[in-house]
Amino acid sequence: MFPILSSLVFLPLLGAVGVLLLSKENKQLIRLIALAVTGLVLGLSIVLLTKFDPLQTQMQFVENVSWIPHFNICYFVGVDGLSIGLVFLTALLGFIACIASKGINTNEKEYYSFYLLLMTGMMGTFIALDLFLFYIFWELVLIPMYFLIGLWGGPRREYAAIKFFLYTLAGSVIMLIGILAVYFNTFPHTFNILEIQKAATLFDFRFQITFFLAFFLAFAIKVPVFPFHTWLPDAHVEAPTPISVLLAGVLLKMGGYGLFRICLPFFKEAVVYFALPLAVLAVINIVYGASVAMAQTDFKKMVAYSSVSHMGFVLLGLASLNPTGFNGAYMEMFNHGIITSGLFLLVGVIYDRAHTRDLNKFGGLGVQMPIYAFFLTMCSLASLGLPGLSGFVGEFLSLIGAFPVYKILTAISTIGLVITVGFFLYSLQRVLLGGLNPTCSKYSDMNVREILTLVPLMAITFIVGVYPTVVLRFQEAAIQGLFNSWGAH
Amino acid sequence: MNPLSLQFILPELILVGFAFVVLMAGVCERFKNWAGGLSLAGVIFSACSLPTSWNAGTVFFSGMLVNDGLSMVLRQILLLIAGIVILLSMGYKDLPSEDSAEYYFFLLVVTVSMLLAVASNNLLMIYITLESISIVSYVMAGFLKRDVFSSEAGIKYFLFGALSTGITLYGVSLFGTLDLASIVRMLAAGSVNEMALYAYVILVFAGFAFKCSLAPFHMWTPDVYEGAPTPVAALFSVGPKAVGFAFILRVFVENFQPVFTYWTPLAAAIAILTMTMGNIFALKQDNIKRLLAYSTIAQAGYIFVGLAVGTPSGIQATLFYIVIYSLMNLSAFGAVIVIANSVRSTKIKDFSGMYKQDPRTAIILTAALLSLAGIPPLAGFMAKFFILASAVEAKSFVLAITVVLNSVVALYYYAKVIKTMFLDEPGQQAQLVPQSICTQLILIITLIANLFIGIWPHLVIHGLENFLH
Numbered sequence: 001m002f003p004i005l006s007s008l009v010f011l012p013l014l015g016a017v018g019v020l021l022l023s024k025e026n027k028q029l030i031r032l033i034a035l036a037v038t039g040l041v042l043g044l045s046i047v048l049l050t051k052f053d054p055l056q057t058q059m060q061f062v063e064n065v066s067w068i069p070h071f072n073i074c075y076f077v078g079v080d081g082l083s084i085g086l087v088f089l090t091a092l093l094g095f096i097a098c099i100a101s102k103g104i105n106t107n108e109k110e111y112y113s114f115y116l117l118l119m120t121g122m123m124g125t126f127i128a129l130d131l132f133l134f135y136i137f138w139e140l141v142l143i144p145m146y147f148l149i150g151l152w153g154g155p156r157r158e159y160a161a162i163k164f165f166l167y168t169l170a171g172s173v174i175m176l177i178g179i180l181a182v183y184f185n186t187f188p189h190t191f192n193i194l195e196i197q198k199a200a201t202l203f204d205f206r207f208q209i210t211f212f213l214a215f216f217l218a219f220a221i222k223v224p225v226f227p228f229h230t231w232l233p234d235a236h237v238e239a240p241t242p243i244s245v246l247l248a249g250v251l252l253k254m255g256g257y258g259l260f261r262i263c264l265p266f267f268k269e270a271v272v273y274f275a276l277p278l279a280v281l282a283v284i285n286i287v288y289g290a291s292v293a294m295a296q297t298d299f300k301k302m303v304a305y306s307s308v309s310h311m312g313f314v315l316l317g318l319a320s321l322n323p324t325g326f327n328g329a330y331m332e333m334f335n336h337g338i339i340t341s342g343l344f345l346l347v348g349v350i351y352d353r354a355h356t357r358d359l360n361k362f363g364g365l366g367v368q369m370p371i372y373a374f375f376l377t378m379c380s381l382a383s384l385g386l387p388g389l390s391g392f393v394g395e396f397l398s399l400i401g402a403f404p405v406y407k408i409l410t411a412i413s414t415i416g417l418v419i420t421v422g423f424f425l426y427s428l429q430r431v432l433l434g435g436l437n438p439t440c441s442k443y444s445d446m447n448v449r450e451i452l453t454l455v456p457l458m459a460i461t462f463i464v465g466v467y468p469t470v471v472l473r474f475q476e477a478a479i480q481g482l483f484n485s486w487g488a489h
Numbered sequence: 490m491n492p493l494s495l496q497f498i499l500p501e502l503i504l505v506g507f508a509f510v511v512l513m514a515g516v517c518e519r520f521k522n523w524a525g526g527l528s529l530a531g532v533i534f535s536a537c538s539l540p541t542s543w544n545a546g547t548v549f550f551s552g553m554l555v556n557d558g559l560s561m562v563l564r565q566i567l568l569l570i571a572g573i574v575i576l577l578s579m580g581y582k583d584l585p586s587e588d589s590a591e592y593y594f595f596l597l598v599v600t601v602s603m604l605l606a607v608a609s610n611n612l613l614m615i616y617i618t619l620e621s622i623s624i625v626s627y628v629m630a631g632f633l634k635r636d637v638f639s640s641e642a643g644i645k646y647f648l649f650g651a652l653s654t655g656i657t658l659y660g661v662s663l664f665g666t667l668d669l670a671s672i673v674r675m676l677a678a679g680s681v682n683e684m685a686l687y688a689y690v691i692l693v694f695a696g697f698a699f700k701c702s703l704a705p706f707h708m709w710t711p712d713v714y715e716g717a718p719t720p721v722a723a724l725f726s727v728g729p730k731a732v733g734f735a736f737i738l739r740v741f742v743e744n745f746q747p748v749f750t751y752w753t754p755l756a757a758a759i760a761i762l763t764m765t766m767g768n769i770f771a772l773k774q775d776n777i778k779r780l781l782a783y784s785t786i787a788q789a790g791y792i793f794v795g796l797a798v799g800t801p802s803g804i805q806a807t808l809f810y811i812v813i814y815s816l817m818n819l820s821a822f823g824a825v826i827v828i829a830n831s832v833r834s835t836k837i838k839d840f841s842g843m844y845k846q847d848p849r850t851a852i853i854l855t856a857a858l859l860s861l862a863g864i865p866p867l868a869g870f871m872a873k874f875f876i877l878a879s880a881v882e883a884k885s886f887v888l889a890i891t892v893v894l895n896s897v898v899a900l901y902y903y904a905k906v907i908k909t910m911f912l913d914e915p916g917q918q919a920q921l922v923p924q925s926i927c928t929q930l931i932l933i934i935t936l937i938a939n940l941f942i943g944i945w946p947h948l949v950i951h952g953l954e955n956f957l958h
Contacts, residue, residue, distance in 0.1 A: 068947050070954075071878070136865045143864060146904070150912050158912055162904055169900055173893035176874070180881035180889075 005061050005077045005127050008044055011037055012119035019113045027108045034112040038095040045091035052084055054474045057481035073191055076130040081478025082260055083126045086253055089337045093249040094119050096453045097242035100345055104152055114144040122250045131179045131191040142168055153238040160238035167231040171221035178214030197265040205269055212270035215263050222255030223311050226284045236304035241348030248307050249341040256314045256333045279319035283409045285312030286416035294423040299357040303343045309416055310336045317398035325401025326479045332394030334471055339391050342379040342457040349450050353443040359427055364436030369445040373432045375454050380424040382461045390464035494549040497556055500535040501601045507531025508597035515590020525579040528593040536568045548610055555610035558956035563607035563735050566812055570728050571600040573819045573931055578720040580928030582830050599625040603728050607735045612667040615736055616658055622729055623650045630717040642716025649709040653699035660692025676748040700733030704763040707786045714782035723822035726785045727815040737796055746799050756797035761891045764790030768898045777825050778835050788814055795876050798883045806875035808953050813872040817860040820935035824854035830922045837906055842915025851910045853932045858903040860939050863896045868942035
């Protein structure tokens with residue numbers, strides 16, 4: 001059988017090596033290779049989607065090869081309903097952000113090799129079924145990200161890059177101890193995630209509490225969960241547009257994915273024990289993130305904080321501990337990836353023209369740039385959760401799942417929704433409406449390339465908003481399976 | 490005398506022979522430039538004559554030397570280190586060419602002492618080899634005699650070293666016997682005065698800890714590394730350290746753990762202190778050699794974690810770490826030699842924009858530093874992973890958490906160097922010096938090994954396992 005998952009992971013790596021071997025001057029060719037590789041990855045992921053059987057709860061497209069026999073470590077990959085959506089999301093955003101990387105015009109060779117290496121890391125994280133392999137891919141994301149922010153970022157890029165690197169590393173090394181502890185407490189010792197899930201019923205309560213926290217810290221920093229979110233605004237604001245897209249679209253999902261793939265099945269009692277604190281953190285994320293976003297004058301920072309708010313719904317759905325909540329959380333991850341990527345692209349579009357992101361320096365662009373106005377309005381409406389667009393579905397399911405369990409908390413979190421509506425409409429007003437700001441009179445509307453990057457995202461937003469089943473059907477069986485293994489408990 | 494004994498020390502004899510040939514070559518004007526090549530040949534011949542089999546019970550020279558798995562592994566590693574350091578020295582521009590023969594002579598002599606040291610099975614032999622490594626080291630540290638810092642390094646190393654070996658000698662004398670096996674028997678029989686035991690552990694350990702630069706005996710390290718010629722600093726950072734750890738392993742871990750209950754907490758405390766102090770002091774350094782010196786202190790702390798845990802997997806992890814650490818540290822020092830040859834400085838700020846001027850060396854130094862920081866998929870990550878695994882297996886979570894938090898702190902200063910090379914604009918135009926082919930070769934080989942072992946660590950583990958069981 002064709003090793004489709006390995007191709008998804010290692011094609012970008014091959015591309016990165018290929019780009020490195022080329023001469024610096026071949027800028028066109030380098031860009032072409034990167035586009036071809038990411039395009040091929042997207043094509044393969046679509047093939048994967050069509051061949052994937054959503055009704056099965058087993059792992060599919062499994063590849064399992066022994067890697068470090070001394071520690072019983074395997075190269076073990078596979079996808080199920082929990083990962084397939086995120087694999088597709090990674091491939092799609094990887095391709096779109098690669099198109100949007102046209103604006104990068106210094107050190108293209110290094111940029112695209114780091115970019116492709118980043119793709120390998122992200123893809124690998126979602127398909128790895130061996131904890132050790134998972135950790136390697138998880139960490140592999142850090143180095144290219146550090147350089148991508150640090151070399152091609154904004155004025156405070158060095159600070160943002162090192163802050164991102166240190167924060168994430170701090171979380172993940174603690175997770176490494178957790179991984180080892182889990183390994184030594186499973187008999188026979190194994191890093192195989194599926195085996196550990198089966199053996200996890202034998203973990204005693206104290207062990208679960210301790211190592212749930214070890215894993216949770218790593219994932220919470222990545223999601224990010226309040227109070228570990230402070231790296232996010234810096235990294236987002238300083239990163240170049242395509243990298244912001246991947247940060248928001250994919251990297252934050254790595255945290256959410258980890259919670260579902262590892263924390264939920266490994267530490268069931270601990271998750272039940274910590275459900276209420278998790279829900280409280282979720283509500284803080286939602287309300288606090290939205291309130292801070294409201295106060296921003298920097299467009300990109302506002303979108304960054306809106307991510308903090310949205311990721312709160314992921315955590316809320318998870319903390320509700322029922323299939324509806326889980327489905328909501330998972331939908332929210334996918335939809336947030338699509339919508340927020342669109343928003344970051346749009347912020348990039350206006351920044352390329354204005355070289356500022358100050359919301360107060362725009363005005364009246366609705367007339368000057370009608371296409372831009374259309375996309376920005378749609379993305380903002382989707383993000384604030386307008387029914388009929390995809391953002392609504394995830395948040396709604398999360399809230400439905402959470403309401404029977406935490407009535408008051410759910411009520412408070414809807415305040416966050418109101419604030420979200422507030423700051424998005426306020427930003428639309430400042431950018432698109434009012435009299436035309438004279439400094440903006442020279443701005444041209446979006447070009448074909450920019451439109452092309454946004455069309456697929458908008459299409460998905462519409463389709464999922466109207467007919468959520470297209471996404472739900474992929475994840476439902478897996479989530480029901482995850483929950484059933486819980487019910488047995 | 491048993492002819493097998495002579496066969497056992499054949500590698501050392503070959504090195505001694507070559508050492509004198511190198512010294513003679515230095516006298517003749519014609520052969521002066523051959524010193525490096527000759528000593529490299531000596532190391533290669535010596536490596537070829539290493540014994541191919543071992544047996545834990547085989548002792549030579551009435552129990553002075555032992556041929557066991559540990560000595561076997563470490564003699565190979567030490568010869569590899571010596572070979573790499575010779576190649577690095579051949580590309581080191583500051584070495585006065587009129588003294589180069591003496592330099593290589595000392596290098597070979599210190600290698601002989603280290604080889605004998607790791608095979609020592611008797612406290613007298615341990616003391617003698619320790620002292621002979623030290624005396625040659627003092628000379629090598631001060632080898633750039635016209636350089637004030639180098640002379641200072643030599644004197645400083647001498648003062649600290651003389652004191653610490655003296656202390657060790659006093660400790661060694663406490664039990665009335667120098668034979669390790671009889672000491673173990675005395676300990677097992679419980680016929681040792683408890684105070685004498687404590688004094689013995691502390692005094693002897695101090696001497697070994699000095700060589701490994703374990704805190705609180707690490708103070709000499711930054712000054713000596715900064716002043717010594719860079720290839721010598723590279724050698725000090727790996728060779729004598731490996732020897733020191735071998736001594737600790739032989740004298741304490743294998744024999745004392747069962748009878749001396751304070752060993753584990755004492756060792757754990759020293760490991761924690763060493764990594765933390767090394768990393769914290771490294772944060773503020775602006776000279777790359779001093780930064781690497783503090784980084785080696787921190788690395789010694791990680792290595793010592795394996796010995797503090799003391800389980801078979803801990804010991805194996807320690808040996809694995811020593812192998813990997815030697816490779817990545819020599820890679821880092823080698824890259825620093827190349828860059829310092831170009832910018833004529835070892836200040837970190839003078840490395841700015843190095844990536845634009847000399848991308849290959851900048852990438853090699855980056856890979857070495859990221860490996861030292863323990864970032865996958867480089868070899869340093871695997872080494873740290875095995876150390877961590879041994880700590881977690883033994884349920885020493887305090888050690889494990891200290892190791893990982895320290896790696897985060899360490900990343901900050903390694904990243905600072907990387908940032909300077911990649912993100913900062915080039916300062917004054919550096920004069921790119923054509924590099925000797927040897928240095929380039931070594932750098933590329935260590936880079937490949939760094940990547941390769943990071944992905945297939947079991948090749949090395951498998952080798953180590955063969956020797957240890």
